[in-house]
Amino acid sequence: MRHIQVTIPIGKRETILDLLDDEGIDYVVTDESSSREYDAVVSFPVPTNAVEPVLDSLQDAGVDEESYTVVVDAETVISRKFEQLQNEHATESVEEEQISRQELLTRADELTPTFSVFFVMTLISAVVATVGLLLDSPAVVVGSMVIAPLIGPALSASIGTVTNDREVFLTGMKYQFTGVFGGIIAAAVFAWIFQALFLVPPGAEITELDEVAERIAPELLLLPVALGAGAAGILSLATGFSIAIVGVMIAAALVPPMAAAGVALAYGLPVAALGSTVLVLVNLLGVNLAGLLTLRYLGYRPGSWFEISTAQRQFFKQVAVLVGVIFLLSLFLTGVTYSSYQMSAFEQTTDEQAEDVLNDHEDLILLGTEVEVREEGLPFDASFDATGQIDLVIVEIGGPPGSYDPEIVAAIDERINQETTGDTDVQVRFVTTGGAEDTPATAPGADDDT
Structure with missing residues (x-):
């Protein structure tokens, strides 16, 4: 459940309160005297899945982005009227726990650090994964997944598409591709340094290491891992499930093959490096495709009716591009399989x-x-x-x-x-x-x- 506070613009008080009464929402109104632009502040609790329709109705009634609106978690609400409202919005599907479009955008933004922090953390995770691959240590490889901040950007691009937020989409794509190719370069550089400093035995056959071998010859069966990670990421973000656990799953689809590509480059194995790079790209695009389809299934749309048709065109266009590129890259995985x-x-x-x-x-x-x-x-x-x-x-x-x-x-x-x-x-x-x-x-x- 959520607790919402909204500043009511002058002249809109009666309209907004009538709207809340029609919705059966129990509210408290406080007069606002600190600004000439607002008449009052209204506070009210709503079920989680009612936040988006209520905020959209308030926006139609005149509460625009200039107004002061706050949505916070409410641990407990004791109110008979709220219980009735909760029963009205109760469903037997995921929609009952689904957060609003506004909260979804906020969560995606919170999971996306500044670019410098994201880039450095991604490089560190790639280096740690490189060490894990060369040591043939699953524990170290798993550790590299935990520190990779990939879930925010991986989901932001999909969220930006369905909500028609171009800035969120471009930020997500920029972070993802910069992080992946930066990670491959970092892995290659450090693998070469480890080799030059004899930290890895001379003449060691890296292709015989299990942690490396399974990622330089990727098979088509690995694609469902990325699709599952993308769908699970959106579901966890939209329903409040533990996002950290799913973040490790997304990192598992990206970080180890990213490091394997760098290791193969450092050891002069171009075909193996190509195989790992293709796996990274297929997984990356698979996460985005699954995220898009899951968001569409959950019913997320732009806030304005005028933007819905634009968002739909962008959605179908992006799905077609992702499916086409994944299909072409999957030919390689099919060949390996x-x-x-x-x-x-x-x-x-x-x-x-x-x-x-x-x-x-x-x-x-x-x-x-x-x-x-x-x-x-x-x-x-x-x-x-x-x-x-x-x-x-x-x-x-x-x-x-x-x-x-x-x-x-x-x-x-x-x-x-x-x-x-x-x-x-x-x-x-x-x-x-x-x-x-x-x-x-x-x-x-x-x-x-x-």
Whole structure:
């Protein structure tokens, strides 16, 4: 519930009080003597979801933006008339807890710090995320999400669109894109510094770190995360749910891939950097799209009837642009997803082919296979084939001493190369099992582990 105080302009007292009486609102009027422009101050409680229609009605009655209007939280209201008003506005939907358009704009503004503070905090979160990725530490990565002030700007652009507030929209977009690309640059610079100062072991394969690997090869399944974050952010903002928790969710969709893009740039992996950057952009646009659609569903509109048609045109135009750009960028994610599917299928086929060869050798067992790929080509290229990117396949076979058989090596090599589009190097490693210390012979160029 809310408590509203409104200064009544001279000549509007009777009109405004009649309006409140018609609405069934219990009010208190105090004469105003400090200004010649206002006649009185009226105070009254209303349910949360009644704030916007009441303020709009007061505006139509002559209470414009020059008047002094304050809306504050009311913990408790003891009034039989208020209980009746509350029952009239009670619903079984989210609208019962929904705040007014005016409060929504205020909250979005409160969540958006000054640009200098926002930019510095975003850079700090990107650097912390970079450290977390290089340490392969989920805890540090989560910590970087907590300090990222991204929720305000991420939601402001959507709010500005549906309320036809151009300034709020432009501020939100400026903060978002400046923060994202600034974060990528900061992550790249600090990752390079960490590498130059040998804080990261020389020759370390960053693509083998789990926290990095899952963000430099993004898949289409990550898009619903951003859409969910945007919808949850608007719902929490509009209903008073814990906005801090949802803010971490939005940061989770943006900060780690932002840092991963910078790390990939610092380590000279342009294709990996492109993948992370695409993920950041898709998530960023997904948050904005979900926010727009959620606001539309909740029924937020501009305050003036003359602005509604303009806001509607802007809404549909922006939704079309967001959907179009997300679709184009999602082609990349679709390519990565299909590439991952191809690699998983190939690894499974490799196991099956190796096991099939070993079926006639009861003393030999397949210990495992490993597939190494090279970073060439782009997943959204129509001619791209993941199996053509395979650089090396390692097959480990366990058995007694002296179990090396060149026919087995040749058979596995032939079968695996039938599954790839290029000439793939296959190494078959015979590993002595059963506690024996003898070292078996291996095929030329193949590794042998004992």
